[in-house]
Amino acid sequence: MERPRKNHQCMFEIQDAQLERRDVPASNLGNTFAIVPGxxxxxxxxxxxxxxxxxDLFTLPKGKATLGVAVAATTASTVQPMISKVVNGSNKSVIQPPDHTGGKAVKAAVITTKAATPSLLNVQLGRGQKSSSYTVSVKDKASTTGNFLSGFYLPGDANGDLKVDKTDLAAIKSLMGVKVGDTKYSFNADSNRNGIIDNADMKLSQGNQGVAVKVTPMITARLDPASDTGTADRITDVRSVKFQGVATPGSTVTYTEVDSKTPPVSTQADATGNYTVTASLADGSNLFRVNATDAFGQTISGLLAPVTYQANPPGKV
Ligand SMILES: [Ca+2]
Ligand SMILES: [Ca+2]
Structure with missing residues (x-):
């Protein structure tokens, strides 16, 4: 039996597979900039x-912005998470009241099990203020327990480059009236993710003009070709191998061999997000887990393809 869908339920897909990405840029994540597990x-x-x-990570020209957050169960979890409150450091609610003028309650034609309606948050970072903290409380509709993910996105960023500018306004304008299920429907242009692109989405984009986010929900990890002697097959006779990649600027990147064959190594991504790390190899296969923890609170984790130390690697002359 199919579960009845709520009219107001709209899609917001966040998959835990996104926490396991490796060696791929997150081009399909659009304007989602952080995925935080709970x-x-x-x-x-x-x-x-x-x-x-x-x-360092948020540009707010007017000192404020609207951010979106939605919660969804992880694949193995039966929890039905919902945001119960979001407060700032002074314990004041920052959730925008629902906009009843724009939302036309479109029934989503394409809906996933990871569906959730986002909450829009009014966040602030005053001039000279280094940081501001928010607390998101999530409860389960059916009072069970389990794991979930919170996805944060930048409303008004229609092209998913994590900056809100005139290009985004033009994109939203060109899609006015388009509904979910239409071939032209763009999830990123639907700023409030209610299934229809209309004035409410335009207003959110106008309000967020100039806002930019440098947090990214991805990490890349590439074995330096110079560390892979002989054939490019991840079999090498180099004891200390170099990895290069990209993560959120300033995030702490840690490589841990899953069976503790070698000690973990850590580094910090630079202001543009680039990092390099040198890890030692034990004899035979080495399996590294990579973790990147950023200032927003997001940790991205991924398992790399094994790297094997061998005295005479294939192809070595
Ligand atoms: Ca944009
Ligand atoms: Ca909308």
Whole structure:
């Protein structure tokens, strides 16, 4: 039997596979900039997620912005998470009241099990203020326990480059009246993600003009070709191999061999997000888990393809 869908339910897909990405830029994540996991551990008790806006990672020309957040269960979880409140450091609610003028309650033609209606948040970062903190409380509709993901996105960023500018206004304007299910429908242009692109989305984009986010929900990890002697097959006779990649600027990147064959190594991504790390190899196969933790509170984790140390690697002359 199919579960009845709520009229107001709109799609917002966040998959835990996105936490496991490796070696691929997150081009399909659009204007989603952070995916933060949470867990409801006790039935009836909300889970609490802390996020931090920092002046290094968020450009807010008017000192304020609207951000969107939605929660969804992880693949294995039966929890039905919903945002119960979001407060700032002074314990004041920052959730915008629903806009009843724009939302025409379009029934989504394409809906996923990861569906959730986002909440829009009014966030601030005053001039000279280094950071501001927010607390998201998430409870389960059916009072069960389980794991979920919170996805944060930038409303008004129609082309998913994590900047809101005139290009985005033009994109939204060109899609006025387009509904979910139409071939032209753009998830990113639907700023409030209610299934129809209209004036409400335009207003959000206008309000967020100039806002930019440098947090990115991805990490790349590439074995330096110079560390892969002989054939390019990840079999090498180099003991200390170099990896290069990209993560959120300033994030801490850690490589851990899953069976602790070698000690973990850490580095910090630079202001443009680039990092390099040198890890030592034990004899035979080495399996590294990569973690990147950024100032917003997001950790991205991925498992790399194994790298093997061997005295005479194939193709070595
Ligand atoms: Ca944009
Ligand atoms: Ca909309």
């Amino acid at each position: 867990e409801i551990t006790k039935a009836g008790d909300p889970a609490v997620i802390q996020v931090k806006l920092t002046s």
